[in-house]
Amino acid sequence: xxxxxxxxxxxxxxxxxxxxxxxxxxxxxxxxxxxxxxxxxxxxxxxxxxxxxxxxxxxxxxxxxxxxxxxxxxxxxxxxxxxxxxxxxxxxxxxxxxxxxxxxxxxxxxxxxxxxxxxxxxxxxxxxxxxxxxxxxxxxxxxxxxxxxxxxxxxxxxxxxxxxxxxxxxxxxxxxxxxxxxxxxxxxxxxxxxxxxxxxxxxxxxxxxxx
Amino acid sequence: xxxxxxxxxxxxxxxxxxxxxxxxxxxxxxxxxxxxxxxxxxxxxxxxxxxxxxxxxxxxxxxxxxxxxxxxxxxxxxxxxxxxxxxxxxxxxxxxxxxxxxx
Amino acid sequence: xxxxxxxxxxxxxxxxxxxxxxxxxxxxxxxxxxxxxxxxxxxxxxxxxxxxxxxxxxxxxxxxxxxxxxxxxxxxxxxxxxxxxxxxxxxxxxxxxxxxxxxxxxxxxxxxxxxxxxxxxxxxxxxxxxxxxxxxxxxxxxxxxxxxxxxxxxxxxxxxxxxxxxxxxxxxxxxxxxxxxxxxxxxxxxxxxxxxxxxxxxxxxxxxxxxxxxxxxxxxxxxxxxxxxxxxxxxxxxxxxxxxxxxxxxxxxxxxxxxxxxxxxxxxx
Amino acid sequence: xxxxxxxxxxxxxxxxxxxxxxxxxxxxxxxxxxxxxxxxxxxxxxxxxxxxxxxxxxxxxxxxxxxxxxxxxxxxxxxxxxxxxxxxxxxxxxxxxxxxxxxxxxxxxxxxxxxxxxxxxxxxxxxxxxxxxxxxxxxxxxxxxxxxxxxx
Numbered sequence: 001x002x003x004x005x006x007x008x009x010x011x012x013x014x015x016x017x018x019x020x021x022x023x024x025x026x027x028x029x030x031x032x033x034x035x036x037x038x039x040x041x042x043x044x045x046x047x048x049x050x051x052x053x054x055x056x057x058x059x060x061x062x063x064x065x066x067x068x069x070x071x072x073x074x075x076x077x078x079x080x081x082x083x084x085x086x087x088x089x090x091x092x093x094x095x096x097x098x099x100x101x102x103x104x105x106x107x108x109x110x111x112x113x114x115x116x117x118x119x120x121x122x123x124x125x126x127x128x129x130x131x132x133x134x135x136x137x138x139x140x141x142x143x144x145x146x147x148x149x150x151x152x153x154x155x156x157x158x159x160x161x162x163x164x165x166x167x168x169x170x171x172x173x174x175x176x177x178x179x180x181x182x183x184x185x186x187x188x189x190x191x192x193x194x195x196x197x198x199x200x201x202x203x204x205x206x207x208x209x210x211x
Numbered sequence: 212x213x214x215x216x217x218x219x220x221x222x223x224x225x226x227x228x229x230x231x232x233x234x235x236x237x238x239x240x241x242x243x244x245x246x247x248x249x250x251x252x253x254x255x256x257x258x259x260x261x262x263x264x265x266x267x268x269x270x271x272x273x274x275x276x277x278x279x280x281x282x283x284x285x286x287x288x289x290x291x292x293x294x295x296x297x298x299x300x301x302x303x304x305x306x307x308x309x310x311x312x313x314x
Numbered sequence: 315x316x317x318x319x320x321x322x323x324x325x326x327x328x329x330x331x332x333x334x335x336x337x338x339x340x341x342x343x344x345x346x347x348x349x350x351x352x353x354x355x356x357x358x359x360x361x362x363x364x365x366x367x368x369x370x371x372x373x374x375x376x377x378x379x380x381x382x383x384x385x386x387x388x389x390x391x392x393x394x395x396x397x398x399x400x401x402x403x404x405x406x407x408x409x410x411x412x413x414x415x416x417x418x419x420x421x422x423x424x425x426x427x428x429x430x431x432x433x434x435x436x437x438x439x440x441x442x443x444x445x446x447x448x449x450x451x452x453x454x455x456x457x458x459x460x461x462x463x464x465x466x467x468x469x470x471x472x473x474x475x476x477x478x479x480x481x482x483x484x485x486x487x488x489x490x491x492x493x494x495x496x497x498x499x500x501x502x503x504x505x506x507x508x509x510x511x512x513x514x515x516x517x518x519x520x521x522x523x524x525x526x527x528x529x530x531x532x533x534x535x536x537x538x539x540x541x542x543x544x545x546x547x548x549x550x551x552x553x554x555x556x557x558x559x560x561x562x563x564x565x566x567x568x569x570x571x572x573x574x575x576x577x578x579x580x581x582x583x
Numbered sequence: 584x585x586x587x588x589x590x591x592x593x594x595x596x597x598x599x600x601x602x603x604x605x606x607x608x609x610x611x612x613x614x615x616x617x618x619x620x621x622x623x624x625x626x627x628x629x630x631x632x633x634x635x636x637x638x639x640x641x642x643x644x645x646x647x648x649x650x651x652x653x654x655x656x657x658x659x660x661x662x663x664x665x666x667x668x669x670x671x672x673x674x675x676x677x678x679x680x681x682x683x684x685x686x687x688x689x690x691x692x693x694x695x696x697x698x699x700x701x702x703x704x705x706x707x708x709x710x711x712x713x714x715x716x717x718x719x720x721x722x723x724x725x726x727x728x729x730x731x732x733x734x735x
Contacts, residue, residue, distance in 0.1 A: 026475055026478070026479045027471065027474075027475035027478075028468075028471060028472065028475065029468065029469075029471055029472020029473070029475050029476065030472060030475035030476045030478070030479045034472065034476065035476060035479055035480075038476055038480070038558045038559055038562065039480075039559065041554075041557060041558060042553055042554055042557035042558050042559030042560065043550070043551040043552065043553055043554065043557075043559065044551060044552055044554055045551050045552075046551060046552040049486075049546075049549060049550060049551045049552065050551060051551050053485050053486040053487065053549065053550060053551055054485050054486075054550070054551065055485075056483075056484065056485055059489070060484040060485060060489055063484050063489070063491075064482050064483050064484045064491060065482065066482050066493065066497070114486075114487055114488070114549045115546045115547060115549055116546055116551070116552055117546065127488075129504065130503045130504055131503065139342045139505075139729065140342075140504045140505050140729040141504065142501070142502050142503040142504055142506075143500075143501045143502050144494075144495065144498070144501045144502075144503065144508075173489075180494045182487070182488040182489055182490070183489065187487040187488070187489075188487070189487060189488070214361070214365075215361075215364060216361075217360045217361055217364060226694070230355070230356055232356055232357075232358055232360055232361055234358075234361045236532075237702075239680075239681075239702070241680060256616045257615065257616065265690070265692075266690060267690045267692065267693045268687060268688065268689065268690065268693055268697075269687070269688040270685055270686065270687045270688070271615075271616055271617055271621075271685060271686050272684070272685040273621040273681045273683055273684055273685060274681055274702075275676060275679050275681055275682075275683075275684035275685075275701050275702045275703075276684055276685055276699060276700070276701060276702070277529070277532075277656060277657040277658070277700040277701060277702055278358075278532035278656070278657075279358035279361060279527075279532055280699070280700065281356035281358070281659075281698070281699065281700050282697070282698070282699055283355070283356065283697070283698040283699075284687075284693060284694070284696065284697045284698070285693075285694040285696060286690075286692050286693045286694060287692045287693075287694065288692055302616075342650075342651055342727075342729075344650075345649050345650035345651030345727070346649070346651055346653050346729075348649035348650070348651075349649035349651060349652055349653050349658075349659070350653065351649075352648070352649055352659035353657065353659060356700075504729075505653060505729055529654050529656055529657035530654045530656050530657075531656070532656070583653045583654045
């Protein structure tokens with residue numbers, strides 16, 4: 001559970017806390033105390049989905065208030081959040097960026113893992129096709145994220161591209177504070193090896209993504 | 212005995228349209244349950260539809276028909292007040308017959 | 315008329331030609347639309363409506379009473395159009411209730427049943443099958459009726475605001491909130507269009523088509539089940555059946571869809 | 584049985600009556616089920632079991648279905664014949680373990696236009712086979728089965 005190191009037990013669930021001092025745009029009846037009370041009485045832990053998942057870290061707290069997230073006066077806070085997340089990125093231990101694109105395709109296809117119906121030993125998928133177009137052959141792809149088709153072909157494969165791509169997969173909030181994308185490495189969703197396979201899917205010239 | 216069907220029969224311009232929803236699992240016999248045991252095949256394999264006393268359609272089905280089967284077809288003739296009777300039989304010998312009045 | 319065939323080879327050649335023609339589909343979305351259209355006629359949810367009506371009218375529970383005197387907001391026994399006005403505040407319980415939490419109240423007061431049995435049962439267990447059938451029947455009694463959910467009572471206002479706040483609340487290992495998928499317009503997951511819930515049109519697309527029969531597993535899903543599975547995929551802990559969080563979200567979605575016409579029960583992938 | 588549709592029909596009517604009376608035993612229920620056709624593993628076998636060695640293609644048989652099925656568990660298929668004296672309509676899914684999904688015996692006054700819903704394990708050609716005046720005709724269409732939802 002090393003990804004929990006950064007988690008801040010937010011005041012939300014603890015009476016008298018201060019982390020949510022500014023209550024955001026929420027109207028009457030939805031103040032911090034009422035909201036915390038609702039969460040407390042409405043959820044139960046099940047399987048791997050334990051109740052501590054409702055304890056937000058500072059990124060989640062900031063990104064849960066849509067009125068302030070993109071407000072001009074939040075620019076500095078956004079940068080801070082990105083800096084904290086970038087600092088969490090661990091680079092490949094052996095300096096090798098790319099794994100096997102075929103394995104990467106399987107990981108990109110799979111949306112499994114981490115729900116209360118998944119077993120702890122379940123190998124997690126990357127959920128990639130849920131939101132992105134990747135390989136052109138797969139027509140069943142989502143559109144929440146940008147198309148990644150021709151990712152490597154368009155960007156090349158120099159070290160800067162490798163590094164930026166790795167950082168994005170490892171911790172998506174490192175360059176966009178409230179990106180909709182999960183933080184695959186930071187939250188322990190994918191292993192280093194799995195992320196290398198995804199890198200290969202995007203950047204290996206032989207990958208169908210770049211054909 | 213199986214659960215009730217929903218039968219709709221409507222006559223218009225000398226043609227009666229019959230739509231049937233059947234309540235059945237239609238297990239293929241190829242699926243496994245959580246413990247890994249094969250779930251036995253269980254599916255409707257014969258359907259007979261009648262308008263009054265006259266048989267208008269007979270079907271033989273395999274396990275590739277979807278769960279809670281839907282069947283729609285049309286016949287020449289039939290008028291409001293006529294009775295449509297549908298009977299299914301499944302591979303375990305269970306059966307169900309329901310009726311509807313043509314509107 | 316039909317060309318004569320010279321055997322299996324000709325047959326297979328014809329099949330191959332068909333295959334090529336359809337491999338060139340340039341508009342998958344149009345194909346999906348045609349598929350959804352074809353499902354509309356003959357919705358197996360009707361089978362659950364039949365079962366639900368029987369449950370509604372059949373005496374049961376320690377008091378051997380039916381649910382026919384249940385007050386869903388329009389007076390005891392009035393089912394026509396009642397679902398389209400839920401969730402709403404009920405003075406007798408001093409709570410805002412959605413259809414399912416209200417049904418639990420009626421089962422307890424009229425029939426003497428223990429709601430806990432229904433709350434704790436899994437969605438595929440017999441007690442929940444009853445709930446799902448009742449919901450199919452009662453939502454069918456609001457088909458073609460306009461949604462009228464306009465939070466006015468202070469507790470309705472509060473539920474709406476709590477629901478809105480929960481909609482944007484991120485948590486869990488994936489940082490997901492409801493808004494991650496339903497907070498932008500015109501996006502989809504895989505081939506599934508995602509309604510934009512903060513807007514009227516998106517909220518209406520969602521609210522007026524659930525409860526629904528799901529063809530993927532042949533199950534009748536109530537709104538509570540729908541929300542429960544959203545939270546599962548959000549990687550959240552499990553929302554308790556008929557809890558305030560679920561009612562708050564329903565209030566938020568229903569009120570955003572106010573005025574739209576109910577198409578319940580629906581049929582879904 | 585295919586050669587003697589009337590006899591078959593009489594047998595089935597009797598069976599229906601027995602079934603309605605709750606008197607059908609499992610083995611009897613299966614007795615009129617065309618086991619060979621339903622258990623065929625190749626198109627050749629299936630066509631042979633149905634008595635249709637060499638079906639003709641042409642516009643008088645139609646298969647109406649969407650190009651894509653959002654879910655393979657339920658794929659609506661409408662099978663239409665414009666041929667006079669259509670006796671039977673069958674729906675076959677090439678890549679299903681049991682290719683023959685169903686067959687429908689059409690009475691004289693029944694319009695040969697049947698809608699059913701079939702399961703498809705994967706993208707496949709789907710065939711409608713029609714027997715009319717003792718001869719066999721076919722129409723085919725590829726239906727693509729997509730992976731839906733987040734789970735997969």
